[in-house]
Amino acid sequence: xxxxxxxxxxxxxxxxxxxxxxxxxxxxxxxxxxxxxxxxxxxxxxxxxxxxxxxxxxxxxxxxxxxxxxxxxxxxxxxxxxxxxxxxxxxxxxxxxxxxxxxxxxxxxxxxxxxxxxxxxxxxxxxxxxxxxxxxxxxxxxxxxxxxxxxxxxxxxxxxxxxxxxxxxxxxxxxxxxxxxxxxxxxxxxxxxxxxxxxxxxxxxxxxxxxxxxxxxxxxxxxxxxxxxxxxxxxxxxxxxxxxxxxxxxxxxxxxxxxxxxxxxxxxxxxxxxxxxxxxxxxxxxxxxxxxxxxxxxxxxxxxxxxxxxxxxxxxxxxxxxxxxxxxxxxxxxxxxxxxxxxxxxxxxxxxxxxxxxxxxxxxxxxxxxxxxxxxxxxxxxxxxxxxxxxxxxxxxxxxxxxxxxxxxxxxxxxxxxxxxxxxxxxxxxxxxxxxxxxxxxxxxxxxxxxxxxxxxxxxxxxxxxxxxxxxxxxxxxxxxxxxxxxxxxxxxxxxxxxxxxxxxxxxxxxxxxxxxxxxxxxxxxxxxxxx
Amino acid sequence: xxxxxxxxxxxxxxxxxxxxxxxxxxxxxxxxxxxxxxxxxxxxxxxxxxxxxxxxxxxxxxxxxxxxxxxxxxxxxxxxxxxxxxxxxxxxxxxxxxxxxxxxxxxxxxxxxxxxxxxxxxxxxxxxxxxxxxxxxxxxxxxxxxxxxxxxxxxxxxxxxxxxxxxxxxxxxxxxxxxxxxxxxxxxxxxxxxxxxxxxxxxxxxxxxxxxxxxxxxxxxxxxxxxxxxxxxxxxxxxxxxxxxxxxxxxxxxxxxxxxxxxxxxxxxxxxxxxxxxxxxxxxxxxxxxxxxxxxxxxxxxxxxxxxxxxxxxxxxxxxxxxxx
Numbered sequence: 001x002x003x004x005x006x007x008x009x010x011x012x013x014x015x016x017x018x019x020x021x022x023x024x025x026x027x028x029x030x031x032x033x034x035x036x037x038x039x040x041x042x043x044x045x046x047x048x049x050x051x052x053x054x055x056x057x058x059x060x061x062x063x064x065x066x067x068x069x070x071x072x073x074x075x076x077x078x079x080x081x082x083x084x085x086x087x088x089x090x091x092x093x094x095x096x097x098x099x100x101x102x103x104x105x106x107x108x109x110x111x112x113x114x115x116x117x118x119x120x121x122x123x124x125x126x127x128x129x130x131x132x133x134x135x136x137x138x139x140x141x142x143x144x145x146x147x148x149x150x151x152x153x154x155x156x157x158x159x160x161x162x163x164x165x166x167x168x169x170x171x172x173x174x175x176x177x178x179x180x181x182x183x184x185x186x187x188x189x190x191x192x193x194x195x196x197x198x199x200x201x202x203x204x205x206x207x208x209x210x211x212x213x214x215x216x217x218x219x220x221x222x223x224x225x226x227x228x229x230x231x232x233x234x235x236x237x238x239x240x241x242x243x244x245x246x247x248x249x250x251x252x253x254x255x256x257x258x259x260x261x262x263x264x265x266x267x268x269x270x271x272x273x274x275x276x277x278x279x280x281x282x283x284x285x286x287x288x289x290x291x292x293x294x295x296x297x298x299x300x301x302x303x304x305x306x307x308x309x310x311x312x313x314x315x316x317x318x319x320x321x322x323x324x325x326x327x328x329x330x331x332x333x334x335x336x337x338x339x340x341x342x343x344x345x346x347x348x349x350x351x352x353x354x355x356x357x358x359x360x361x362x363x364x365x366x367x368x369x370x371x372x373x374x375x376x377x378x379x380x381x382x383x384x385x386x387x388x389x390x391x392x393x394x395x396x397x398x399x400x401x402x403x404x405x406x407x408x409x410x411x412x413x414x415x416x417x418x419x420x421x422x423x424x425x426x427x428x429x430x431x432x433x434x435x436x437x438x439x440x441x442x443x444x445x446x447x448x449x450x451x452x453x454x455x456x457x458x459x460x461x462x463x464x465x466x467x468x469x470x471x472x473x474x475x476x477x478x479x480x481x482x483x484x485x486x487x488x489x490x491x492x493x494x495x496x497x498x499x500x501x502x503x504x505x506x507x508x509x510x511x512x513x514x515x516x517x518x519x520x521x522x523x524x525x526x527x528x529x530x531x532x
Numbered sequence: 533x534x535x536x537x538x539x540x541x542x543x544x545x546x547x548x549x550x551x552x553x554x555x556x557x558x559x560x561x562x563x564x565x566x567x568x569x570x571x572x573x574x575x576x577x578x579x580x581x582x583x584x585x586x587x588x589x590x591x592x593x594x595x596x597x598x599x600x601x602x603x604x605x606x607x608x609x610x611x612x613x614x615x616x617x618x619x620x621x622x623x624x625x626x627x628x629x630x631x632x633x634x635x636x637x638x639x640x641x642x643x644x645x646x647x648x649x650x651x652x653x654x655x656x657x658x659x660x661x662x663x664x665x666x667x668x669x670x671x672x673x674x675x676x677x678x679x680x681x682x683x684x685x686x687x688x689x690x691x692x693x694x695x696x697x698x699x700x701x702x703x704x705x706x707x708x709x710x711x712x713x714x715x716x717x718x719x720x721x722x723x724x725x726x727x728x729x730x731x732x733x734x735x736x737x738x739x740x741x742x743x744x745x746x747x748x749x750x751x752x753x754x755x756x757x758x759x760x761x762x763x764x765x766x767x768x769x770x771x772x773x774x775x776x777x778x779x780x781x782x783x784x785x786x787x788x789x790x791x792x793x794x795x796x797x798x799x800x801x802x803x804x805x806x807x808x809x810x811x812x813x814x815x816x817x818x819x820x821x822x823x824x825x826x827x828x829x830x831x832x833x834x835x836x837x838x839x840x841x842x843x844x845x846x847x848x849x850x851x852x853x854x855x856x857x
Binding site: 038039041044045046047122125126176183184187202203204205206231232233234235237238241242244245246247379408409410411413414417428429431437441446447448449450452453 | 562563564565566567568569570571572573574575576577578579613614615616617620680683684687688691694695696697698798799800801803807808810811814816
């Protein structure tokens with residue numbers, strides 16, 4: 001009898017422990033994703049995982065909601081001064097408190113922006129051209145730029161405001177410099193004005209945030225979250241298992257191969273949605289002779305008909321259906337419907353037609369095609385290697401004998417920046433939501449400060465002048481006319497072969513309904529728990 | 533004895549230098565670390581500046597000399613990704629790996645020895661056959677798959693144990709431990725079984741064959757003839773003599789348990805050094821990678837040194853030959 005009794009007691013105890021892990025507070029959001037933020041310092045690294053955490057603790061002046069719409073966060077209104085096109089004025093939100101009780105004023109904005117401009121801050125690239133930030137009064141700030149800068153406000157959506165007093169008192173007045181061997185105060189601690197405040201931070205293990213009752217938007221907040229437990233799980237299979245076993249509520253990045261399985265699992269909701277990131281192939285038009293081709297003495301890609309043939313031979317619908325299992329939208333330009341300058345008329349592509357593509361090749365003088373090497377990533381975009389494999393077989397049908405080299409982004413990206421490839425795959429996120437961001441890095445002549453990702457060798461002085469004029473044109477109508485003219489040139493010249501806009505998917509326990517953010521930076525303040 | 537230790541320490545330094553040199557020359561092929569430190573809109577000018585600041589454009593031999601010089605002073609630099617001192621990052625994760633390795637070694641010993649003894653005593657019973665089958669699985673299935681299978685069975689299907697993470701951790705100041713809470717022990721179960729399964733099957737098979745060997749020896753037959761109880765014969769006389777090779781194997785395998793923890797830690801999101809190393813490889817975090825490789829090499833060298841010393845203690849023949857040389 002006795003051992004039986006002991007067993008029964010042990011059994012009850014064990015059952016009780018298991019139950020406590022299953023029954024959790026419904027208001028706690030247990031959130032997992034593949035990568036952790038490298039630091040909590042909001043100005044140190046300019047990467048997605050860092051911004052995700054920062055957006056819940058800190059706030060920028062302006063912010064984008066799940067669908068990419070720009071709204072005011074710490075700023076209530078903004079304009080270019082009518083008297084001076086080189087000055088932006090921001091009116092700040094009154095009665096805002098930091099988590100430590102300090103009041104938010106213009107001093108904090110000036111301090112934070114100057115901090116983000118320091119050499120050790122990665123975020124400085126978003127403030128290029130800003131020469132000074134000045135306080136006008138407690139709730140007004142002026143940004144002075146070297147020339148008129150119509151896009152400045154678009155660049156501020158990830159630039160967080162820190163508390164000047166806290167930062168100065170906690171060894172965080174400057175962003176961490178790698179050469180310093182001490183830890184910066186802002187690396188593992190954070191005091192912001194955001195809707196959640198930091199409770200604990202264990203890098204690569206877990207970060208716990210609790211709702212900040214003193215947040216200026218608290219009375220209208222509808223997210224219903226009292227606590228966020230954020231845990232990075234790099235291993236895809238473990239991540240999915242943790243969601244299925246109920247240990248996490250929300251999985252930000254679902255592996256493509258698991259989407260279908262999760263959609264059929266009971267109690268799980270999958271929300272796929274487009275990411276503001278076109279995927280495309282680049283062709284080197286600048287070389288006198290391709291390095292990897294059997295055609296010597298001339299460069300096939302320099303002939304626009306060859307580039308048109310590549311565009312015609314790509315069966316974008318098949319890539320969407322088969323390679324991407326429906327999780328993409330085919331594109332005809334390197335732009336998404338979210339960005340300024342995109343039109344339905346531009347977003348067209350030649351109908352998939354092997355005969356027409358063969359004819360274009362023959363007209364260009366390559367009736368038997370040619371050989372070339374296609375470089376591709378295998379760890380960066382959704383199914384990147386699969387896309388390239390499809391492209392290789394499609395191009396093979398028109399006689400372009402393509403050799404595929406798929407490797408890590410850490411090898412691939414520097415080679416593109418150095419212009420070492422003949423033919424390559426690339427994806428381009430557009431954080432400013434404006435066409436200029438596409439033109440300046442992908443189409444402009446490569447220099448030390450522009451055309452960084454233009455691996456095509458394209459260099460066109462007229463085009464460069466048009467692109468540069470966008471930097472300072474403050475009249476929206478004129479500016480948009482120039483953007484349209486540039487897109488027209490791009491459509492006529494086919495330097496790239498756009499493929500699609502990839503989808504990303506979030507999966508969650510069905511009591512949650514978190515939409516997919518177009519920047520893959522979900523901001524829980526915008527979550528509408530009651531409306532779903 | 534002193535000459536023996538000094539000679540081994542000299543060899544150890546040579547091994548460490550070689551490991552450092554080989555890993556250093558490999559890092560050049562992992563890719564460009566600045567890709568993970570910059571955003572897509574960082575200009576070429578800034579990228580070149582970052583490379584220069586990190587000293588990545590210096591000749592390899594100068595970078596290597598700088599690294600060895602710093603490492604000799606226990607200065608491993610600051611992680612490119614986490615922007616924290618590497619020594620601190622490793623220190624934070626060291627307890628997690630050590631506890632996992634310890635728990636797996638204990639599992640391997642305390643499950644492997646009884647199973648081996650039983651299989652050795654009753655080789656034809658059905659339970660012994662089950663043990664043999666389990667050991668086959670442990671030897672042949674890769675760690676990664678075992679981990680995923682365990683997660684699928686015990687976490688997803690039955691919801692009995694946590695599928696990832698190290699929970700219920702108590703901070704003792706110099707060490708963090710999961711042994712003090714029920715929650716912490718629960719989260720240790722699946723990872724330590726996954727990590728220890730291979731060692732367990734090794735020990736089980738070793739004990740089984742040793743046991744069968746020893747049971748045939750004259751002194752066991754003599755003990756039986758003296759009319760000792762089977763219990764005394766099997767455990768006091770037979771088992772004791774099978775344990776010498778088991779201790780050797782366990783000692784030598786401890787190093788590989790720590791090194792193989794990389795895969796188990798990744799599958800279970802166990803916040804140890806192996807997981808950190810794998811993440812460092814993915815982000816080309818050279819300071820972490822080099823420090824970790826040196827640490828693992830040091831551990832291996834140390835364990836081997838201790839095992840050699842123990843041999844010398846246990847077996848006088850080794851000591852004698854050492855003296856003669």
